[in-house]
Amino acid sequence: MTEVVAYRTAEPEKLDKEIVGRIGRAEVDAIVFASPSAYHNLSDVIGAKRLAELSSRVDFAAIGPTTARALRETAARVAIEANNSSAAGLADAIAKHYQRQVSLKGLKN
Numbered sequence: 001m002t003e004v005v006a007y008r009t010a011e012p013e014k015l016d017k018e019i020v021g022r023i024g025r026a027e028v029d030a031i032v033f034a035s036p037s038a039y040h041n042l043s044d045v046i047g048a049k050r051l052a053e054l055s056s057r058v059d060f061a062a063i064g065p066t067t068a069r070a071l072r073e074t075a076a077r078v079a080i081e082a083n084n085s086s087a088a089g090l091a092d093a094i095a096k097h098y099q100r101q102v103s104l105k106g107l108k109n
Helices: 017-024 036-046 048-054 065-072 087-108
Strands: 030-033 059-062
Touching: 017 036, 017 048, 030 036, 030 065, 030 087, 036 048, 036 065, 059 065, 059 087
Parallel strands: 030 059
Antiparallel strands: none
């Protein structure tokens, strides 16, 4: 029998300080999380409390219910949650979210 690793989580080897700084200053529109470990890795860098605070100003996108639950367990707001836990499902959920935002802005004008 041959064992095949199809999925493995690993901490990033290196983080771009400029990008982390922009995230910390809420200079991004959205942060996409494709796994609970991705959220926890960023939380380890920025801090869980600060990340939860950022979720009120930045749209947090979760690939599915397991990832969304991990965010909510630390009091982070999930603005976008994919119905289909796949890259395509996540991309679709993000696109639909921002399409609704554009439509709502059009109604306000």
